[in-house]
Structures are given as structure tokens and as C-alpha cells.
Amino acid sequence: MPSTAPLHLAAEIGGPPHYAHEHYIGLARLAERGALDFVTLGDSFARPGLDALAVLSRVAPATDRIGLVPTVTTTHTEPFHVSSAVATLDWVSRGRAGWNVDVSTTGAEARLFGRRPAAPADDLWREAGEAADVSARLWDSWEDDAEIRDVATGRFIDRDKLHHVDFEGASFTVRGPAIVPRPPQGHPVTVVDAAGGPARETAARHADVVLVRAPTPERAAAIRTDLRRRAAAYGRDPDSLRVLVSLTVDLGDAETAPEPGLESGPPLAAGGSYYRGGPVDLAELITQWHRGGAADGFHLTPITPGRDLERIVNGTVALLQHRSLFRTFYPGGTLREHLGLDRPANRYALEGGRA
Amino acid sequence: MHLAAHFPGVNNTTVWADPRSRSQIDFSSFEHLARTAERGKFDFFFLAEGLRLREHNGRIHDLDVVGRPESLTVLAALAAVTDRLGLAATVNATFNEPYELARRLATLDHLSDGRAAWNVVTSSDAFTGENFRRGGYLDRADRYVRAAEFVATARELWDTWTPDGTPRPFTHQGQHFGIEGEFTVPRSPQGHPIVIQAGDSPEGREFAASAADVIFTRHGTLEAGRTFYADVKARLAKYGREADELKIMPGVTFVLGDSDAEAQERAAEIRLQQVSPQNALLALEQIWGRDLSSYDPDGPLPEIDPDPESSLVQGRVRHGDPLAVAARWRALSKEKGLSIRQTVIETTGRQSFIGSPQTVAGQLTEFVAADAADGFILVPHLTPGGLDDFVDRVVPLLQERGVFRSEYTGPTLRSHLGLAEPVWKG
Ligand SMILES: Cc1cc2nc3c(=O)[nH]c(=O)nc-3n(C[C@H](O)[C@H](O)[C@H](O)COP(=O)(O)O)c2cc1C
Numbered sequence: 001m002p003s004t005a006p007l008h009l010a011a012e013i014g015g016p017p018h019y020a021h022e023h024y025i026g027l028a029r030l031a032e033r034g035a036l037d038f039v040t041l042g043d044s045f046a047r048p049g050l051d052a053l054a055v056l057s058r059v060a061p062a063t064d065r066i067g068l069v070p071t072v073t074t075t076h077t078e079p080f081h082v083s084s085a086v087a088t089l090d091w092v093s094r095g096r097a098g099w100n101v102d103v104s105t106t107g108a109e110a111r112l113f114g115r116r117p118a119a120p121a122d123d124l125w126r127e128a129g130e131a132a133d134v135s136a137r138l139w140d141s142w143e144d145d146a147e148i149r150d151v152a153t154g155r156f157i158d159r160d161k162l163h164h165v166d167f168e169g170a171s172f173t174v175r176g177p178a179i180v181p182r183p184p185q186g187h188p189v190t191v192v193d194a195a196g197g198p199a200r201e202t203a204a205r206h207a208d209v210v211l212v213r214a215p216t217p218e219r220a221a222a223i224r225t226d227l228r229r230r231a232a233a234y235g236r237d238p239d240s241l242r243v244l245v246s247l248t249v250d251l252g253d254a255e256t257a258p259e260p261g262l263e264s265g266p267p268l269a270a271g272g273s274y275y276r277g278g279p280v281d282l283a284e285l286i287t288q289w290h291r292g293g294a295a296d297g298f299h300l301t302p303i304t305p306g307r308d309l310e311r312i313v314n315g316t317v318a319l320l321q322h323r324s325l326f327r328t329f330y331p332g333g334t335l336r337e338h339l340g341l342d343r344p345a346n347r348y349a350l351e352g353g354r355a
Numbered sequence: 356m357h358l359a360a361h362f363p364g365v366n367n368t369t370v371w372a373d374p375r376s377r378s379q380i381d382f383s384s385f386e387h388l389a390r391t392a393e394r395g396k397f398d399f400f401f402l403a404e405g406l407r408l409r410e411h412n413g414r415i416h417d418l419d420v421v422g423r424p425e426s427l428t429v430l431a432a433l434a435a436v437t438d439r440l441g442l443a444a445t446v447n448a449t450f451n452e453p454y455e456l457a458r459r460l461a462t463l464d465h466l467s468d469g470r471a472a473w474n475v476v477t478s479s480d481a482f483t484g485e486n487f488r489r490g491g492y493l494d495r496a497d498r499y500v501r502a503a504e505f506v507a508t509a510r511e512l513w514d515t516w517t518p519d520g521t522p523r524p525f526t527h528q529g530q531h532f533g534i535e536g537e538f539t540v541p542r543s544p545q546g547h548p549i550v551i552q553a554g555d556s557p558e559g560r561e562f563a564a565s566a567a568d569v570i571f572t573r574h575g576t577l578e579a580g581r582t583f584y585a586d587v588k589a590r591l592a593k594y595g596r597e598a599d600e601l602k603i604m605p606g607v608t609f610v611l612g613d614s615d616a617e618a619q620e621r622a623a624e625i626r627l628q629q630v631s632p633q634n635a636l637l638a639l640e641q642i643w644g645r646d647l648s649s650y651d652p653d654g655p656l657p658e659i660d661p662d663p664e665s666s667l668v669q670g671r672v673r674h675g676d677p678l679a680v681a682a683r684w685r686a687l688s689k690e691k692g693l694s695i696r697q698t699v700i701e702t703t704g705r706q707s708f709i710g711s712p713q714t715v716a717g718q719l720t721e722f723v724a725a726d727a728a729d730g731f732i733l734v735p736h737l738t739p740g741g742l743d744d745f746v747d748r749v750v751p752l753l754q755e756r757g758v759f760r761s762e763y764t765g766p767t768l769r770s771h772l773g774l775a776e777p778v779w780k781g
Contacts, residue, residue, distance in 0.1 A: 017539075019465050019540070019541055020465075021434075021465075021466050045454065045455070045458070045539065046536065046537070046539070047539060048522065048539050048540075049539055049540075050462040050465060050466070050539075050540060051458055051459050051462040053428065054427060054428065054431040054459060054462045054463060054466060055431075055462070055466065057428045057429075057431035057432045058431045058432065058434055058435055058466040059435075060432050060435070061382070061386075061432050061435035061436050062435050076452070076455065077455065078450065078451070078487055078488055079488075080406070080486045080487060081425070081450075081451070084424075084425040085425045085427070085428050087424070087425070088424040088425040088428035088429060089428055091380060091381070091382060091424050091429075092382045092424070092428065092429060092432035093432075094382070108536055109536075111534060111535050111536050112454040112534055112535075112536040113452050113454055113455070113534060114532060114533045114534040114535075115452065142422065147422065149371055149372070151372045153633075154372075154418055154631040154632070154633040154634070155417045155418060156371055156417060156418060156419060156420055156421060157415070157417050157421055157422075158417070159414055159415040159416075159417040162408070162415050171488070172487075172488045173485070174485075174486050174487075175407075175485035175486055176486070177408060177415070179405055179406065179407075179408065179422065179423060179425075180380075180422065180423065180424055180425060181380055181422040
């Protein structure tokens with residue numbers, strides 16, 4: 001099944017912790033030079049590092065176009081706060097925000113909060129789905145034209161265009177509406193890393209972008225087909241889903257490695273695919289997988305961010321651009337535009353329209 | 356003198372009907388006001404917080420500016436477009452957990468190279484709680500117990516990394532929190548982010564005296580300011596603190612004109628815009644607790660008494676006994692022959708400085724000299740240009756008088772405030 005859809009590329013800019021913002025700004029600008037769709041910044045409450053969402057908010061005014069996708073856990077956080085923070089990242093970046101929805105499964109993380117014990121991944125992913133669901137509702141809880149500034153009647157907003165969400169999930173309820181008006185993208189982009197089994201259902205139901213691990217293009221294509229089928233079962237248009245293959249990338253010191261290609265990686269790429277070779281061979285691999293319809297694109301995690309990202313952008317991406325397989329500039333301003341995803345219709349405005 | 360800028364937010368102080376009023380949510384508005392404050396060498400930029408939209412009689416309040424971004428995230432972005440200005444976020448101690456918030460604040464301190472501040476508020480009504488997991492309701496006494504333990508716990512976390520950058524495990528066992536593990540962020544550039552307290556009750560003042568670096572308050576007159584100042588400063592000794600370790604900064608409004616008369620005229624116009632006929636009735640309903648929509652805002656106050664048990668108004672703090680407030684308003688209205696709208700205008704203003712730049716500079720200086728304040732949090736009534744005139748016309752006069760800095764002398768907010776770095780308690 002040859003693919004003609006545009007190729008999407010993203011890169012992780014985490015790695016060993018850095019506490020200076022210049023480090024992250026440098027990497028995000030580098031990725032932006034390559035016109036990548038977005039950068040991700042991993043996060044966890046239980047390992048050294050700064051709060052990822054805040055870091056990418058600091059990065060936002062220092063960049064122009066690149067999408068900004070922090071990891072945000074839904075386990076020990078308040079869904080209301082999380083949805084506000086992600087919406088705010090979208091405001092400060094003028095429509096470039098996403099969030100990588102994650103769960104915190106360990107006892108160590110639970111003890112940092114002392115509110116509840118660690119829970120099985122299945123339960124936490126169900127809850128993460130609810131957090132994604134309520135976030136989308138809160139983002140819709142202000143219709144786009146709710147602010148009216150009507151001097152004649154003294155009304156700043158049209159209160160009929162603000163909505164209580166009245167969300168009742170298994171582990172939390174939220175009354176709403178949001179405090180933050182509907183963000184520029186309508187909904188910031190929801191990313192789910194579906195490497196683990198229980199995450200896949202949540203991804204099919206709520207994600208705009210799904211990250212998957214696969215050792216072969218056939219396997220990637222099968223996972224993609226499965227995700228699209230499940231999304232359709234939830235009443236979604238499967239074409240509104242972007243499936244990116246996650247690759248941990250070690251571009252080493254050589255232009256090409258003696259045996260380029262995928263290897264089973266060291267533990268840091270747990271369960272995933274590990275690529276070692278040169279930038280040219282990586283471009284080759286991306287071209288073949290994408291042409292074969294295995295994925296909509298790739299999420300690359302450089303093993304040494306400074307060195308490998310530079311090689312990805314100046315080597316791999318430059319070559320893909322030369323082959324006209326990847327864009328050389330950003331035609332749009334928002335992350336949704338980079339990804340070819342529509343700005344979502346507002347569910348409450350639709351309801352109102354029908355009524 | 357210390358000066359801070361409040362971003363004109365969600366209440367009727369902000370005049371949105373003015374043609375110069377721009378977005379209260381676009382980043383460009385925040386950037387403009389913050390850059391202006393930094394141009395004026397202000398100590399910090401301040402954001403308030405709301406966690407539930409105000410409702411009135413079960414319907415969302417629609418007369419004032421609503422909608423704002425989440426504070427810490429906006430401030431992280433503002434750190435990119437400012438160099439020295441302190442960045443203060445109001446974050447509720449009731450609807451958050453110490454580990455997460457301490458981490459976000461320490462992150463902001465790193466991202467801004469030592470300019471972060473946290474305004475600890477405690478409003479904890481069940482109405483707001485409906486947006487949160489815990490459903491959060493704490494009674495008045497308990498919310499300050501939680502807030503005090505919250506701040507103490509955050510400080511324990513901020514102290515877990517040794518000054519040379521080694522993480523050490525922590526354990527905290529208290530009444531409200533039992534947590535342990537390792538904090539993920541090294542000691543921040545200021546040692547600890549600055550802690551601000553906003554709340555006027557005796558419990559609030561006591562909490563501020565024991566734990567805050569700055570107190571954000573409202574007081575009406577020079578006399579009220581002096582009384583408050585003396586009371587709060589006197590509370591410090593019992594915690595082994597010096598008087599200048601807690602800065603008192605009331606939130607104040609200001610109106611400038613070329614002459615005092617022009618400023619007074621402008622101020623009266625602004626009050627009329629802030630207290631629209633609809634807003635006047637609403638303010639009245641907040642005291643009366645009754646539906647008064649059939650009354651004429653330009654007519655006299657209602658004859659009927661307030662309903663003290665009413666739940667008509669939600670999401671706002673009700674101040675004082677409604678019957679007593681109503682009696683005071685009636686007396687004032689009778690004495691001066693005021694309509695409903697005029698009465699509200701007279702009674703609901705906060706301390707404002709009105710006059711020519713010379714007059715306002717003089718009044719501000721007098722307040723500080725008279726021990727009514729250590730400085731001010733200025734609340735402009737226009738977004739985002741409301742601070743422009745103040746910075747262009749008043750700040751230079753304060754600098755000439757030698758009561759306000761002409762240049763930042765240090766890199767951190769702590770240095771602007773003249774506060775020492777907290778001793779590391781590993
Ligand atoms: C000057 C001032 C500013 C305040 N700003 C906020 C705010 O932005 N958000 C909020 O939820 N509460 C705010 N509060 C409310 C306080 O947190 C507190 O709930 C309220 O003052 C009642 O506490 P008290 O009884 O100690 O005065 C503010 C209070 C004062 C005095």
C-alpha cells in the first residue's frame with residue numbers, strides 16, 4: 001500500500017536532566033530549523049528534571065512554528081489544572097501546544113503525593129482517558145465567540161455560550177466551565193504513547209497522535225491498522241489519527257555504520273526500536289517505511305540529544321527534503337496545521353445548533 | 356519603596372468597555388504589561404487566580420471580564436521576554452498538592468533565573484471544590500492549617516538538594532500531608548521562591564507573620580493602612596523575625612491626569628464604567644442576597660432587609676454581616692442623597708491614588724513614610740496599556756525623590772525586595 005500522505009517528523013529533546021533553559025531552547029530551535037512537526041519533552045515526578053510543560057512554555061516565545069508537546073501525567077494531578085495548563089501553553093505558543101498524556105504507575109510516585117496507593121496500569125489508563133475526555137470538554141466549554149463585549153447591554157460574555165461540563169468519571173468529577181477560554185487550536189493536540197497494551201485503547205479513543213514501537217514495517221502497519229479500526233469503532237474518522245513510529249536513534253560518530261538498521265536496543269529503549277547508523281541510512285529507512293504505508297511518520301529520540309538531533313536535522317531531514325519527502329518550511333502556524341488535522345468543531349456549539 | 360504590577364484581571368476594576376481595552380488572554384497583552392513594568396524597574400508582575408467562574412443565582416456572571424490563562428504557565432513564557440522582573444503566581448493551597456506545586460515553583464525559579472514568587476491563597480468553598488477530585492471543602496480555621504503546612508512542606512522540598520547539587524531523600528509526616536521520596540529539582544536560584552500571602556483575617560495575618568515574605572492586602576485609607584501595618588509587623592517578633600523581613604504591599608488603583616482636577620474627573624468616569632447600572636444591582640444583590648433586578652439603579656436603596664442565609668451569590672467572598680452592611684449603606688445613602696448606583700460607587704472602591712503625576716508620587720511616598728505600606732501592587736484598570744502612563748510619568752518622579760530604584764541592583768526578585776536568601780536546612 002504505497003503512501004502518498006505527507007510525512008510527519010517529531011523529536012524528543014529530553015534525555016539527561018538539564019536545568020538551564022538555554023539547553024532546551026537550543027534544541028527546539030534546531031528542530032524548528034528542520035521544520036519538524038513538534039518536539040516532545042519527557043517528564044516524570046520521580047526522576048530529576050524540571051516540569052516539562054513549564055519548560056516548553058519558556059521555549060514558546062523563543063520559537064515561532066514548532067509544536068511543543070510536554071509529557072503530562074494524569075495520575076496524581078487534577079484534571080482541571082492539567083486542562084488549564086495545556087490550554088495556556090496553546091495560548092502562549094499561539095496554537096502550537098500538545099500534551100503527551102501519561103500515567104504514573106509506581107509506588108515511588110504515589111508516595112510523593114500520599115493521596116492514594118499505586119494502581120494497575122489498566123485502571124490508570126482508563127483514568128487517563130477520562131482526563132483527556134474532560135480536558136476536551138473543558139476546552140469546548142467556551143464557544144469560540146463567547147466573548148462579546150457588548151457595551152449596550154453591559155455584558156462581557158454571552159453566558160449562553162459558556163457550558164458546565166458536568167463530567168462524572170470513575171475517579172473524579174468536574175463541574176466546569178473552564179477558566180481559560182477555548183484555546184487557539186480548539187483542542188491542543190493529544191498525543192498518547194501506546195507502547196504498552198492498556199494505553200492502546202485510550203489512544204484509539206482520545207489521541208490525535210499515537211506513538212508506537214515496531215521492529216519491522218509490517219508490524220508497524222499492523223498496529224496502525226488496528227488503531228485505525230479501533231478509532232473507527234469509537235465513531236472517529238480514522239484519518240484524523242496520526243500514527244508515528246518511535247525510534248531511539250544513535251547516529252554515533254560515523255556517517256554510515258558497518259551494519260545500518262534496527263537493532264534490539266539497550267534497556268533505555270525498552271520494548272522499542274533502536275536505530276544505530278548514519279543519518280543517510282536513517283533517511284533511507286524512513287523513506288522505505290513511509291512509502292510502504294507503515295506509518296504516518298516518526299518520533300525520534302536521539303540518544304545524545306545535542307549531537308544526534310543536529311545530525312537528524314542537517315543530515316537525515318535535509319536528505320528527505322532534497323527527495324521532496326518532507327516539507328522545507330511550515331505552510332501553517334499551528335501544530336494541527338503541521339499535522340494536517342482539522343480544528344475540532346465545538347461539541348456544545350453543535351448541540352446548540354441542533355436545538 | 357517596592358512596586359509591583361497586577362495584570363488587570365477578572366473583576367469590575369477592569370474597564371473593558373474602553374476602546375483601548377485589548378485581550379485579557381492573548382500573550383501579547385501579558386508581554387506588553389510585563390515589559391512596561393520592567394521598564395519601570397518594578398519588583399514583580401502579579402497574577403491573580405480564579406478556579407471557578409463566578410455565578411449569580413445559578414447563572415454565570417457575565418458583566419465583568421472573565422477568562423484567564425493559568426498563571427505558572429504564562430509566567431514561564433514571560434520569563435522569556437523579561438530579564439529582571441519578578442514573576443508572581445497566585446496558586447491556591449487548598450486545591451493543590453505540595454509535591455507538584457513545589458516542583459512547578461522551583462521550575463519557574465530556574466526558568467527565570469531566580470524571579471519566581473507564589474501568592475498563597477486559601478479560598479476553599481465547596482462551590483470551587485466541585486471542579487476538583489477531593490471535592491475540597493475546608494472550614495475557615497482548617498484552610499490556614501493546611502496552608503501553613505503546605506508552605507512548610509514546600510520549603511522542606513526546596514531544601515532537599517544540598518547547595519552543591521546533590522539530591523537527598525525527604526520524609527514529611529504531618530496533619531495534612533504524609534509524603535516521601537526525592538525532589539526532582541535542585542535548590543533554586545533564590546534558595547526558595549518568594550512567598551506572598553493574601554488574606555485579611557487574624558489567621559491570615561498570623562500565617563503571613565510566620566511564613567510569608569510579602570503580604571498582599573487591601574486597605575482603604577492611610578489610617579487603616581497604618582493600623583494594619585503596625586498589627587502585622589508586631590506579629591513578627593514571636594517568630595524570631597525582624598520587621599523588614601515581611602513587606603506589606605497593598606493592592607491599589609490609580610488615575611492620572613495633567614492636573615488634579617482632570618484626574619478627579621477621569622476617576623469619576625472610570626467609576627461609572629466600573630459600576631454599570633447592571634453591576635450596581637449585582638453589588639446590591641451580593642449584600643442583600645435577594646433578586647433585586649426589578650429595582651432602578653438610579654433610584655433609592657430597597658426597603659426590604661437582606662437575607663443573611665442566602666446562597667444567591669457564589670464564588671465571591673461575602674464580607675461582614677449583611678444586615679449591618681445594609682444599615683451602613685442606607686445611612687450613607689440618606690445622608691448624601693445617593694442612588695443605588697452612587698452608593699455602590701462610594702462604598703466599593705479600594706484605596707486609589709488620583710491626581711497629577713506629582714500628586715500621586717507624593718501620596719505614594721507619604722504612605723510609605725507614614726508606615727502604612729512598604730510598597731504597592733498597582734492595579735491598572737486597562738489591559739494592557741494601563742501601566743504606561745504610570746511608568747512614563749510617575750516612576751521618574753519617584754526616582755528623582757530617591758524613594759524608588761533607578762536600576763535593578765541584583766538579578767533575583769529576592770534581591771529587589773532586599774530579602775536574604777533562606778539558610779539551607781538540609
Ligand atoms: C488582596 C487580596 C487578594 C486576593 N486574591 C485572591 C485570588 O487571586 N484568588 C483567590 O482565590 N483568592 C484571593 N484572595 C482571597 C484570599 O485567599 C482569602 O480566601 C480571603 O481573603 C479570605 O481569607 P481571610 O479570611 O484570611 O481574609 C485574595 C484576598 C486578598 C485580601
